Amino acid sequence: MYAERVLSGMRPTGRLHLGHYHGVLKNWVKLQEEHPCLFFAADWHALTTAYDTPAVIEDHVWEMLIDWLAAGVDPSQATLFIQSRVPEHAELHLLLSMMCPLGWLERVPSYKDQQDRLSGKDLGTYGFLGYPLLQAADILIYRADTVPVGEDQVPHVEMTREVARRFNHLYGREPGFEDKARDAVRKLGSRRARMYAELRVRFQQDGEGDALEQAKALLEETQNLSLGDRERLYGYLEGNGKMILVEPDALLTDAPRIPGLDGQKMSKSHNNTIFLREDDDSVARKIRTMQTDPARARRTDPGDPDKCPVWQFHVVYSDESTRDWVQNGCRSAGIGCIECKQPVVDAVIKEQAGLRERARPYIEDPSLVRNILADGCERARKLAQETMRDVREAMGLSYG
CATH class of the missing domain: 3.40.50.620 (HUPs)
Incomplete structure (x- = not known):
């Protein structure tokens, strides 16, 4: 395995x-x-x-x-x-x-x-x-x-x-698979071979899923098996032949949504990106020109952070107190969009500095x-x- x-x-x-x-x-x-x-x-x-x-x-x-x-x-x-x-x-x-x-x-x-x-x-x-x-x-x-x-x-x-x-x-199904698998069982040693055989019967005859998992764990902890014998024993356990290619599982990753400067998905094809290792002035200029909630046409108009792409940056970059300040200040028009963007500018620039520092030896x-x-x-x-x-x-x- x-x-x-x-x-x-x-x-x-x-x-x-x-x-x-x-x-x-x-x-x-x-x-x-x-x-x-x-x-x-x-x-x-x-x-x-x-x-x-x-x-x-x-x-x-x-x-x-x-x-x-x-x-x-x-x-x-x-x-x-x-x-x-x-x-x-x-x-x-x-x-x-x-x-x-x-x-x-x-x-x-x-x-x-x-x-x-x-x-x-x-x-x-x-x-x-x-x-x-x-x-x-x-x-x-x-x-x-x-x-x-x-x-x-x-x-x-x-x-x-x-x-x-x-x-x-x-x-x-390799030639002589059954005989090779039985030989591999003997290589487990008498105690493990007996446990493997019992678990195999419980899985194949009684359909016990736990028995299958226990048998797999037994094989994983057995150190002295060749790669081929290990795979034969997995196949023999499940009633198949030798497993040559492994069926992978997808690991769904939690990825925060980072919108582009225009609110669409960030993508070079949309020309709305902030690149890694971008210089500070460029980062600040891009974030300060980001689109915001269209309802805030004037500084005195209240807004809704959930309709503003900048809010998604706050979700990723800001602490709870800053997010509360944004939510309250935007909805009450107590803060303007430029003020709202500044903590994001500061956080992204700080992050970029670390990226540039780690990249420096490889560039040089x-x-x-x-x-x-x-x-x-x-x-x-x-x-x-x-x-x-x-x-x-x-x-x-x-x-x-």
């Missing part, structure tokens, strides 16, 4: 903004302290829509990685790597494409959404149609059991589960980032190669 391995990636589209920071990166920083994590720059995914402007991708990757490090993503706790530096992603994508039904790709909600949103671009390409399967390969190749996503990405994780299930069904010495990535790509590739050995063997492509 590959417990508690978290994987997440991000397309390199250039500098990151506060929406990325509060919606993704702060969550990554928290996860890396609790689980083994892999975070990757999805440069091949960038090519699915930017195939005609590839020259910008490399610069975007380095900018994005510096933003990750500035946000507190720690290469001593998490593995950071670039997708295209681990070519096994492409090999698994190709092999999965042999057995993935076309309808699964066409029904992914974002397929039609992206085509409509980018209607001026020719997206009638194989790469664009197949990107959800490449995304599935990105996850499955690390046998990640947890993928942190927003609600709009849950269908991608669900499709990944279906792909893993179909692959295991088609290829997971770019080799630091390249060394981090070299180490991360090497670690990621070793994990990917393990999976591909099992995949090739299961599909009859090992030629050993």
Whole structure:
């Protein structure tokens, strides 16, 4: 079993903004302290829509990685790597494409959404149609059991589960599986083997879910099993074959809503962003020109903070007493919009100073980032190669 391995990636589209920071990166920083994590720059995914402007991708990757490090993503706790530096992603994508039904790709909600949103671009390409399967390969190749996503990405994780299930069904019954599984049981030692056998019967004959969980816990605490034997015992326990690809679960992340300067979702395409590591004058100017509650046409007009994009910044950046001051002062017209915005300006500038300070060593010495990535790509590739050995063997492509 590959417990508690978290994987997440991000397309390199250039500098990151506060929406990325509060919606993704702060969550990554928290996860890396609790689980083994892999975070990757999805440069091949960038090519699915930017195939005609590839020259910008490399610069975007380095900018994005510096933003990750500035946000507190720690290469001593998490593995950071670039997708295209681990070519096994492409090999698994190709092999999965042999057995993935076309309808699964066409029904992914974002397929039609992206085509409509980018209607001026020719997206009638194989790469664009197949990107959800490449995304599935990105996850499955690390046998990640947890993928942190927003609600709009849950269908991608669900499709990944279906792909893993179909692959295991088609290829997971290795020759002599039953005999190999019984041999693996004996390697548990007499006491554990007896417990495993009893729990297996209770689950398979009596349907006791607790017995399944107890048996899995027993295997997790057994140290002297090879990777192959461990997987055989999981499959034997549940009445399946050897589990080759792990079905991941989506981890829905709590992401505070950071609106753009115009009240829409913060996005570079809307030109309404505050970038990470932006200079203080620019941050102050942008926040002071943010849209507010349209009912406050004059300073003396009362307003409603719930209808004002600036309030969402107070929810994230201000303490309770400041939020109370905003609620009371706005509704009574006791404070003006410029006054209301100042605590946000101060808080964002303070946060940006920390981001710039953490980024400074990597800007001054770019080799630091390249060394981090070299180490991360090497670690990621070793994990990917393990999976591909099992995949090739299961599909009859090992030629050993």
